[in-house]
Amino acid sequence: MKHANTEKPSLNSTHNIHNEVWQLLPWHVNNSLNKIENKKVKSHLKACTICQQEIVRIKQLVDLVANKSYEATSEAVIDANFSILKNRINSHTETPKAHNKITTHSQKIFGFRLGKLTQLSLPSPALAMAATVLISLLMPRLEFNSPEEITFAQFKTLSNSEIAAVKKNTVRVIFLDDTQKTDINNLLAFVNGHITSGPTEQGEYSIGIDAELTIDNVQSVIDNLKKNSNVLFAEPAYTTLITEDNCEC
Amino acid sequence: MEITVDYSKRDAALIARICKADQKALEMLYKHYYNQLGRFVTRVTIREDIIDEVINDVMYVVWEKANTYDNNCKPSTWIFGIAYNKARQAVRDSSRLKEESLNELDEDNLLFEEFNDNLKKLEITDWIKPALAALTADQRTVIELTYFQGLPYNEIAVLMNCPENTVKTRMHHARKKLATILINASN
Structure with missing residues (x-):
């Protein structure tokens, strides 16, 4: 240097x-x-x-x-190229983001989908129709066939059933619909019982047990009834097995 | 050295109008910048066939993102920044294509030799083009923005989104490479 x-x-x-x-x-x-x-x-x-x-x-x-500088492009070529750009801009029906600072709530929610769909240049009624068709195609086909009407009689339950007269040593039983009368009688004989009332509209029988029952052997009678294949439900007629006799209150 | 005039106020006003979807303002800005961008894109990409496409991509971004221009830099810096990114993208795409076409040429040695001969002929008749081609796209960008757009290095750093020292380093390497090529060509 x-x-x-x-x-x-x-x-x-x-x-x-x-x-x-x-x-x-x-x-x-x-x-x-x-x-x-x-x-x-x-x-x-x-x-x-x-x-x-x-x-x-x-x-x-x-x-x-x-x-070796770049040769300036002619005005006509620049105009032609700008027309291409203009078409590109105008082909987007949605106003560019830069010019759309104020957006409504709904536009924000659906902004993405609408933005994409509007690129297809569809007019708004056609867009709505297309959306409807799309939803109907995409929705799982639900079957709304009305189920077979279940009659009150077919609806089997012991809950909330009205017990007109509650007696001691009584159990409530519902048998299967196709149970034969003889089968019921055999079962009643087995538990030393007899029909005191029924069947109700729901098929409920009140069965009086002939023997004097305690809490323990009421349960064993019910267990025996439930073991029978013809018995659908079997419950004590009393909500508690506390009778007037053994009630300490 | 070309005389550069500061049109910042004019361009900023046009960008403000573009924010309001004024296509006439876009057209004016487009015409003001077309040749500058054309030369810049040609220099960076070393391709003339994609100029129109890249310019339209750049001006489309200007239209879409006009509201993001915050006056922190000159409008020209902002626009050339967009052009730089688009040009780099084009360079990446073209290198990928070149790689693919070279792979095809590898399969046929005769075609590859022919390609090399043509390249040699080109170097003899027009050395400046291969000289610039020997630089990286970033180095060509710094050369173009400094020598032909007359930008200061700090503005180039903003435009290229890099530190000022990086701009100086890129220029340093570009000058060294060009000096070597220049010496070889004169010999």
């Missing part, structure tokens, strides 16, 4: 300044450096022939490349 000035700065500092200026030269050539940087470069250039030569090379390169 050749320095013409008489000052003798340290070698390191000179080297650093040279490197710094060398990097800034392209922007010195295009006149875009700030005042401080420009002053620094000008000051260095007075002394550094390497940087002076580099500036000449940069200008040569710029001239060389400028000679």
Whole structure:
């Protein structure tokens, strides 16, 4: 490096300044450096022939490349290309986001779907019809066939059934519909019982047990009834087996 | 060196009108920038066949994103920033295509030799194009924006979304490569 000035700065500092200026030269050539940087470069250039030569090379390169410069496009071609861009913009029926700062709540909710669908350039009634068809196709086909009417008589339960007259040693039983009378009689004989009332509309029988029953053997009678395949339900007629006799209250 | 005039106020006003969906303003901006963008895209991508497509992509983004321009930089920096990204995308796409076509050429040695001969002829008649092609797209961008758009390095850093030192480093490497090619060509 050749320095013409008489000052003798340290070698390191000179080297650093040279490197710094060398990097800034392209922007010195295009006149875009700030005042401080420009002053620094000008000051260095007075002394550094390497940087002076580099500036000449940069200008040569710029001239060389400028000679191969891009040929300006004709007005007609630019117009034609803008028409293509305009068509592209107008083909989107939805106003571009940039021009649509205020959006309604519903637009926000359906913004994505509407945005995509409107790219198809469908008019809004057609869009609504398309949406309806789409929903009807996508919805699982639900069968709404009315089930066979279940009559009150077919609905078997012992809950909430009205017990007109509650008697001691009485159990309530519902047999299967196809149970024969003889089967019922055999079962009643087995548990020493007899029909006191029934069947009700729901098929409930009140069966009086002939023997005096305690809490334990009422349960065994019910268990025996339930073991029979013809018995659907069998429950004590009393909600508790506390009778008036053994009630301590 | 081309004389650059600062049209920032004019362009900012046009962008403000574009925000209000003014297509006439877009047309004016389009015409103002067409040749600058065309040259920039050509230099960065080294392809002339995609100029119109890339310019329209850039101006479509300007139309769509006009409201995101925040006046923190010059309108030209913002627009060239978009162009830089689109050009890089085009370079990536074209390298992928080139790779694919080279793979095809590998299968046929005769075709590959012919391709090489053509490349050699091109280098002899037009060295500056391969010289620029020897640079990376980022280096070409810095060269173009500095020498032909006259931008300061800090603005180029904003445009390329990188530190200022990176811009200087890219320029440094580009100058070294071009100097070597220039010496070889003159010999």
